[in-house]
Amino acid sequence: MNKLLLSIAMIVCSIMLQAQPLRFYSVVSLMNGESDFVTDSNTIVTLPTWGYGWNAGGASVMTVPGPTIYANEGDSVHLQMSNPSMEGHTIHLHGLDVDEANDGVPHHTGFILEGESFTYKFKATHAGNFLYHCHVTTTMHLALGMYGKVIIYPDDSTNTFYPNGPTFDQQYEFLLSDLDARWNKDYTRIGSFLSYAPDMFLINGKNKSISYADTSNVMHGQQGDQLLMRFLNVGYRVNRVVFPSEVKAVVHTSDGRVLDEAFTTDTLIIYPGERFSVLAEILDESPSYVRIDWLDPYRLSYLGCEYIPLNNDDFSFIPYEEDNSLTDSIALATFSEKRVVPNFKVYPNPIGEAVVVASDVELREFILTDLSGSMVFKCPAKLQTVQMITLGDLSEGLYVLSATTVSGELLTERLIKL
Amino acid sequence: MRRLLFIGLLLFSLVVSAQDEVDVYIVEGKVDAGGPKIPFFTFNTRDQFDSTNAIFTFPLGIAVTFNVTNLVDFTCGFEVRGWGSIDAIPSNESRSLTLTFDESGTFLVQDPIGDHRALGLGTMLVVSDFDGAEYYGVFNEHEPDWIEAIAEGGSYNRNIYHPDAFTINGFGFPRTKSDARSMIMGNVGDTIRVHMLNAGQMYHFPHWHGYHVTIKKASHHKNYIGWSKDSYGLAPGETMMVELVPDKPGRYPIHNHNLVTTTVGGNYPGGMMMHMHIHE
Structure with a gap:
């Protein structure tokens, strides 16, 4: 009886397996690419890149990012990587929850060396946005361009992005990354990996005018349209996506999983490795743009930005700057949280030898720094909302008084000593 | 071992x-x-x-x-x-x-x-x-100039921060693999709980290979609670508690996806990378 049941189960499994489509992709890992980028001075610079490409007409073609891997939920996917380059490489399927053999971690399963190939296999279990990248000397190989997207669609062939989810009218994929031009210019002279200082901020491997000339990096829609924006951060810096008032943006998925409750926001923080799907309804079809900021992991200070034009075919880069001296890691809001800024007043200003500090929250400590950031004064605060502190005989100049609240938030006020 | x-x-x-x-x-x-x-x-x-x-x-x-x-x-x-x-x-x-x-x-x-x-x-x-089994990872980075200035009463610029070492529980990879607190050992079907803390001054970004985890508690990113994630942010001073139930054996890294921090002495691999070893 048990043998009969087992046989029936095996037959059913075989039929089910045969019914699941097999997607086959073939890529090559290359170290001899080139891409154009736009510098801050608005000139075009061609930089060497590494990455994944494909064979076409007997030659290898490489782009940054590499070719996007598409599949439907339930598909089996085979991704063959051939390596004609002189260093070992792998593919790590980021977020796809693969087994150890297909995880691409060289200290567990080795490198794909020059002349070798390997076929990575995975089951597309969840619709969503995923990444792939090289995991050999990852800090460098990924930064030089060895990455790409994996997009899994639901299998119901409708305009949804997860089973039984809402529908979209147009969809866009935005792979966000950063690049240190010095590293790409000559990877043999990188030196310490601690030196990474990105100066190019990329959307699908392009920036500024090159990005706006790429039709896949410019969104279009009419009032009432639902635009699906897939955001994937493969860089080493934090992305802050700022949506315009012309759309109502609702976040539905994160890391290839549907959120229990979708949420509406005008700002979305995307940390390195994270992915989100956002459905944005066009409220006003006037030309506008989504701004993407790149923030440093320390204090989330502003590094630079890029734009995704919306109904805006003549878009050109808009310079944007933020005053990093006023940012603080604790104080910044994340997602749709709106920061409630406590009152913090210091008077008189210009200051004398003593000042009165008034706040509507209890403070823990005061630190006075000069414009170079050097600490010139420090004292504990009294647990009261109005207090006088004696600063002493300071030399003329500008100072910043920082106060730490009992909840750890940092409040600052610029002071002038005449 | x-x-x-x-x-x-x-x-x-x-x-x-x-x-x-x-x-x-x-x-x-x-x-x-x-x-x-x-x-x-x-x-x-x-x-x-x-x-x-x-x-x-x-x-x-x-x-x-x-x-x-x-x-x-x-x-x-x-x-x-x-x-x-x-x-x-x-x-x-x-x-x-x-x-x-x-x-x-x-x-x-x-x-x-x-x-x-x-x-x-x-x-x-x-x-x-x-x-069930619980594991612990304290993510921290180390900036010798700051440490020296703070300890000796000198001055330092809070706007400039260039840590040159990155650790989990005080260890950089591969030493993390010998740390019983962060080296996750379990079997398929176990419920494993992992506690994380960012004791540093900068944000860190754990990424899990092989698995999504369910975020049970978070002291700063409260919006994450209940989400199933493979990558997320840990704010300075933030604590987070996550759980997973492994469904396959294997060895999987958990590392910071700001890959500059997976280095030691400026070289890869090292720094903020811990591991999980799941048995049948």
Whole structure:
């Protein structure tokens, strides 16, 4: 009886397996690419890149990012990587929850060396946005361009992005990354990996005018349209996506999983490795743009930005700057949280030898720094909302008084000593 | 190796678990993250320097008295965030603090004075009624210029921060693989709980290979709670508790996806990378 049941189960499994489509992709890992980028001075610079490409007409073609891997939920996917380059490489399927053999971690399963190939296999279990990248000397190989997207669609062939989810009218994929031009210019002279200082901020491997000339990096829609924006951060810096008032943006998925409750926001923080799907309804079809900021992991200070034009075919880069001296890691809001800024007043200003500090929250400590950031004064605060502190005989100049609240938030006020 | 890890975990549990009185020492030494040794300060349960901060674990409902002795040459403090603090412990003096832990969770322990946490004085306290396997990862980075300036009363620019070592529980990879607190060992079907803390000054971004985890608690990114994630952010000072139930065997890294931090001495691999080993 048990043998009969087992046989029936095996037959059913075989039929089910045969019914699941097999997607086959073939890529090559290359170290001899080139891409154009736009510098801050608005000139075009061609930089060497590494990455994944494909064979076409007997030659290898490489782009940054590499070719996007598409599949439907339930598909089996085979991704063959051939390596004609002189260093070992792998593919790590980021977020796809693969087994150890297909995880691409060289200290567990080795490198794909020059002349070798390997076929990575995975089951597309969840619709969503995923990444792939090289995991050999990852800090460098990924930064030089060895990455790409994996997009899994639901299998119901409708305009949804997860089973039984809402529908979209147009969809866009935005792979966000950063690049240190010095590293790409000559990877043999990188030196310490601690030196990474990105100066190019990329959307699908392009920036500024090159990005706006790429039709896949410019969104279009009419009032009432639902635009699906897939955001994937493969860089080493934090992305802050700022949506315009012309759309109502609702976040539905994160890391290839549907959120229990979708949420509406005008700002979305995307940390390195994270992915989100956002459905944005066009409220006003006037030309506008989504701004993407790149923030440093320390204090989330502003590094630079890029734009995704919306109904805006003549878009050109808009310079944007933020005053990093006023940012603080604790104080910044994340997602749709709106920061409630406590009152913090210091008077008189210009200051004398003593000042009165008034706040509507209890403070823990005061630190006075000069414009170079050097600490010139420090004292504990009294647990009261109005207090006088004696600063002493300071030399003329500008100072910043920082106060730490009992909840750890940092409040600052610029002071002038005449 | 597994036997050694087990013995280490047992000894660790004996030291800091289920006690109602704990001696804590604030000590100074050097940490070896694989590159040049850098100055470091830690909370230890012995009066000798150990580069790995003690991680305090207690059962739910217990009252604990912390007898904190400051063995460094400047005034320090001791705070269990959300529970209570000793604001100032002068050099070579002791103070006590009694707390009753009537809520489970993952909490930050730190010296709350100024930027003293950047000295290394940040660790984790876990109150638990969980009967499965629990693991712990304190993510931290080390900026020798800051540490020297803070400890010696000098000045430093808070807008400039260039840490050159990155650790989990005081270890950089591959030493993390020998740390019983962060080396996750389990079987398919187990419910595994992992507590994480960012004791540093910058954001860190754990990425899990092989698995999504369910975020059960988060002290800053409260919007994450209940989400299934493979990558997320840990804000400075943030604690997070995650769970997973493995469905396949294998060895999987968990590392910071700001890949500059997975280096040691500026070289890859190293730094903030811990591992999980799941058996059938």
